[in-house]
Amino acid sequence: MWRLTLLQRLILAMSIVAFVAIGASVVFLYIRFQASNDTFREETLSTFAEDLRRELAVDPKLSSSRATTAKARIRALHGQYAVLGRDGRIIDSSGLQESLIPYIGDRAQYFELPPHDDQKTLFGISIPIALPGSAGAIQVAFPKTHVTFDSVLEEFVRDIAWIWIPFVMVLLATNIAVLGFALRPLRKAAQEAAQIGPSSIATRLTESGMPNDVLALVKSVNAALDRLQGGFLSLERFSGQLAHELRTPLAIAKTRLSLSQDQIARAVERDFEDVERVITQLVDRVRVRTLHYEAADIVDLGGVATDVARYLAPMIVGAGRNIELKIENGPVLVSGAKDFIFRALRNLVENALHHSPENGMITITVFNVGISVADQGPGFTKGRLREEIGLLGKTDREDGLGLGLSIVGETMAAHDGRIVLANLPSGGAVATMAF
Incomplete structure (x- = not known):
């Protein structure tokens, strides 16, 4: 199952927070500026209406130069105005045939008129006139898009608010880079821990240069590795002592x-030989878990095959079988532990x-990537060919004991190799140690 790394979790959390912050900021700024826009619009309308009312107080016909200038300013901004009498009829206007809204008497109010015909949406104010005479109210309205603060809000959203998004993105990228740098010691420790296996139990995680909080974890892991190494070594010593105690009797x-x-x-002698073989395999299985070699440890597979053939030849000949050794293309060198490859x-x-079978031939072949051992026996079972090597208790043949190939499989895994099983078309089995 795929899981997020710690860095990926932090990046995801920071990204979510950044986008939530952007969204919340946009919503807040929109609401805040919309409220300010409404306030500014109302103040603008009130200013124009109050200018007309002051001029109306000194010039009921609004014919003075100042009144004319005020009316011209309203027209220049595509606005409309109307001076209503107490009976609701129009006394003066910007060309209107009727009032913008019905006359309501001595109550001031703001209003909004939906678009109709060629007229855009209007936002206006109606204020009563508490002056002697026939005038009753002044109404002033402007298209919403022509009020000064609307254009300011539009420019803010278009030119300024968008700066917030790349700013947050840059801030997020910077935080991610800082997180990556901060987590580098932890990643280094994880990579070193991933390289530790049965063949490298003496390796420890680097403690120098680690931050104090990561250093505590590294020291705990190293202490656990010390205990594991002690257990491996104790097990190896026990297996050696056990083998010695069993072999002597x-x-x-x-x-x-x-x-x-x-x-x-x-017949009993042959049975004892089988028991010795099982003891040897059990000891080898324990020891292979402590397998360790350096990159400079070079092994000649041809030399190992020669040693094995020379070591087992008396036993093979004495059992009425034959052995042959084939080495192709000269020396075959690999990096590994010679004793473990030998076993x-x-x-x-x-x-x-x-x-x-009796008089059967056992052939050891050394080629450019490994060693194969072929025989003329019954071959491997179909189930064994389908299964992975390395499971204790899985039999190698119909009557096998289930240890030999398990040991070979673990040895090859420690050498970054594998064992390949197959049956020969002419009969018999072949097991290949592929490096």
Whole structure:
């Protein structure tokens, strides 16, 4: 299952916060400026209406130069005005045939007229005139888009508010870069921990240069690795002691049986050899978990195959089987642990010996990427060919014990390689250690 890393979680959280902040800021600014716009519009309308009322107080016919200038300013801004009598009829206007809204008497009010015909939406004010004479109210209205503050709001949204988005994006990118830098020691420790395996249990996470909070985690992991290494070493010592304690009585028993000429004694000797093989495999399985080698440790696969063939030849010939060694294309060099590769190959050859028929041939072949061991036995089961190598208790053949290939599989995994199983068309099995 795919999971977000800590850095990805922080980036996602910061991105959400940034976009919420942008949205909240836009909404707040819109509401705030809309309120200010309404206030400014109302003050503008009130100013024009009050100018007309002052001029009307000194010039009821609004024919003076100042009154004419006030009316011209209203027309220049595409506004409209009307001076209403107490009976609601128009005394003076900007060309209107009727009042903008019905005359309501001595109550001032703001109003908005929806667009109609070629007329845009109008926002206006109607104020009563508490003066002697026939005038009753002054009405002034402007198109909403022609009030000064509307254009200011539009310019803000278009030219200024958009700066907020890239600013937040730059701030977010900066925070992400800072987070990446801050989490670099943690990523370094994670990468080092990912490289630690059974073959490198002596490796520890770097403590120098770590921040104090990360250093506490690194020290805890290193302490756990120390305990694991101690457990591995104790297990290896125990396996060696156990093998020694078991092999000694077995060797004594085999020596005593060799003095007997009875056929049953020969059968028991073979049984003891199988027991020794199982003990050796159990010890090898424990030791392979502590496998460790350096990059400079170079192994000649041809040399290892030669040593294994020479080591097991007496046993193979004594069992009535044959062995041959083929080395193709000269030396084949790999980086690895020679002793462990030797034991893995020995397990393959012993496994082939265990399943080879009388006078059967066991062939060890060294080629440019590995070693293969072929025999003329019954071959691997179909289930075994489909399964992965390395599971304890899985049998190698119909009557196998289930340890040999498991050890080889773990050894190859520690060398970044694999073991490949196949059956030969002519009969028999072939196991390949591919590096």
